[in-house]
Amino acid sequence: MIFIAIGANLPSTWSISAVETCNHACAALAAIAGLEAVAVSRWYESEPIPPGAQPRYVNGVAALRGRIAPEALLAALQAIEVAAGRVRSVANAPRPLDLDIIDLNGLVRAGPDPILPHPRAHLRAFVLLPLRDVAPEWVLPGVGEGIDALIAALPKQDITLLPGV
DSSP, rough: EEEEEEOOSOOOOOHHHHHHEEEEEEHHHHTSSEEEEEEEEOEEEEOOOSOOOSOOOEEEEEEEEOOOHHHHHHHHHHHHHHHHHHOOOOOTTSSSOOEEEETTTTBBBOOOOOSSSSSTTTGGGHHHHHHHHHHOOOOTTTTTOOOHHHTTOOOOOEEEEOOOO
């Protein structure tokens, strides 16, 4: 299974709503050649990490099935981000769309980019909570730790489930 973290906290070229942008991104993910959409998590709202003077993020996770080279998937995700209006500037800047590969069929690799699994996914409630929605039995590749244990080990983070979306 392939898990993609989805986040947005600025208006995109598609929408002024971060939730609508994230939904549009899910449709774009499902259109990547060779991949099939399986599930999308509920949407969550979280403080930026690191904390700063920027809007809260909408976050979720999409589960996809298929085979694709890591570099090809990364290129496809970056093209979707650009289509949404993302311009890469400084690290952790606000963005209309952020797509990260969390897990690519259990592949473990230290480089080249993308590093897999995502090297900070296990530290982020905004990744783990929506990931648990679509893959409650997920185990961190290369580590063997289950998602519930990873969530239990998180420090307190400001994240809430968005109602009715």
